[in-house]
Amino acid sequence: MGVDELAGPYYVDWAVGDDSNAGTSEGAGNAWKTITKAMNTVAAGETVYVKATGPYLETATIVTAGTISGTITFEGYTSTPGDGGQATIDGESTRSYCVTYTVPITSTTKLFYEFKNFIFKRADFYNVNVSWDLVFRNCRFTNATQYGCDVRTGCLFENCLFDNNGAGGLNVGGQVTTVVGCRFENNTSDGAQITAESCFIDCVFVGNGFDAFEDFGVNGSYCVLVNCTIDGDGKTTNIGIDLGTSFWKRAAVVNCIIYDCDEGIDAINQGTRFISRNNLLNSNNTNYPGSRFQTFTGEVTSAPQFVDEAGGNYALAGASPARDAGYDGYLLNGSDQLRDIGAIESTSAAGAGGGASQVLKDGSQMV
Numbered sequence: 625m626g627v628d629e630l631a632g633p634y635y636v637d638w639a640v641g642d643d644s645n646a647g648t649s650e651g652a653g654n655a656w657k658t659i660t661k662a663m664n665t666v667a668a669g670e671t672v673y674v675k676a677t678g679p680y681l682e683t684a685t686i687v688t689a690g691t692i693s694g695t696i697t698f699e700g701y702t703s704t705p706g707d708g709g710q711a712t713i714d715g716e717s718t719r720s721y722c723v724t725y726t727v728p729i730t731s732t733t734k735l736f737y738e739f740k741n742f743i744f745k746r747a748d749f750y751n752v753n754v755s756w757d758l759v760f761r762n763c764r765f766t767n768a769t770q771y772g773c774d775v776r777t778g779c780l781f782e783n784c785l786f787d788n789n790g791a792g793g794l795n796v797g798g799q800v801t802t803v804v805g806c807r808f809e810n811n812t813s814d815g816a817q818i819t820a821e822s823c824f825i826d827c828v829f830v831g832n833g834f835d836a837f838e839d840f841g842v843n844g845s846y847c848v849l850v851n852c853t854i855d856g857d858g859k860t861t862n863i864g865i866d867l868g869t870s871f872w873k874r875a876a877v878v879n880c881i882i883y884d885c886d887e888g889i890d891a892i893n894q895g896t897r898f899i900s901r902n903n904l905l906n907s908n909n910t911n912y913p914g915s916r917f918q919t920f921t922g923e924v925t926s927a928p929q930f931v932d933e934a935g936g937n938y939a940l941a942g943a944s945p946a947r948d949a950g951y952d953g954y955l956l957n958g959s960d961q962l963r964d965i966g967a968i969e970s971t972s973a974a975g976a977g978g979g980a981s982q983v984l985k986d987g988s989q990m991v
């Protein structure tokens with residue numbers, strides 16, 4: 625079936641659906657009951673809308689691959705497709721995964737899936753265990769016994785929350801990971817653990833039990849963190865940004881706040897062969913262990929002054945020294961609008977007027 629001959633979209637509704645239905649429209653007598661039925665039916669390029677009437681008590685297993693031009697999309701909704709409501713898959717602390725896969729990955733076959741508006745919770749291992757080339761938007765990975773999400777290579781995450789998992793929030797066993805506007809909070813181990821080659825932008829890390837961000841890396845790999853906020857929450861976090869001390873890499877840390885950790889930023893001693901500027905480090909026991917890393921220009925060492933740290937609001941207060949203290953690059957040269965340090969850009973006249981994609985209410989709810 626070609627992309628111009630798609631059978632979908634399909635609809636899933638745990639409350640009133642039945643897997644013997646056609647699945648091609650909403651409601652009783654039409655929608656399917658399980659995501660599993662949809663997984664066993666979809667073809668490349670098709671979309672499945674999953675109504676938030678669950679929780680869905682199943683393991684959704686990917687058995688069919690999408691293609692580069694034919695992504696398979698699963699999208700949660702509350703009342704009307706596109707309303708942004710999150711559907712929940714609950715592992716009930718008995719099933720190993722909420723989502724996994726059986727598709728053999730080869731040099732030409734990758735998964736090419738997108739999940740939008742889902743909560744994956746309480747798996748008895750990893751909430752999500754998938755491989756190559758997936759996108760997750762507005763998803764939450766919570767209360768797994770191990771990692772909230774375990775992926776391999778070529779995955780993207782936007783506006784997602786990884787919280788309260790028994791090991792870490794995100795584990796990447798491959799390369800080329802892009803994470804934008806996400807939050808990692810109160811995970812027992814690392815907030816995010818990366819093997820190599822990653823880019824994190826506008827992310828918040830709070831109270832993770834080992835490292836907020838850890839990159840094992842390999843020699844010559846790259847690692848980029850821009851406008852991230854890390855709160856060790858009373859030294860709960862060991863290292864704010866751990867770039868690894870065994871392998872050299874092309875690292876860039878720009879406009880980041882590393883606050884209240886045991887150690888701020890650690891890396892292998894590779895001289896000045898990295899980019900580091902306009903970072904705020906404060907209230908860490910040691911900012912740069914062994915002086916193996918540093919912030920070359922624009923370093924701020926005063927307290928960041930968040931709007932409501934205890935309440936999980938990491939926007940910058942009006943008197944914060946991080947306002948207008950960030951590195952603007954070259955596009956803003958000649959402009960009177962200056963970039964802030966940290967994940968959440970000020971919207972008042974004192975800040976740049978832009979806004980980060982990552983905004984959370986009460987420390988857990990996407991808005």
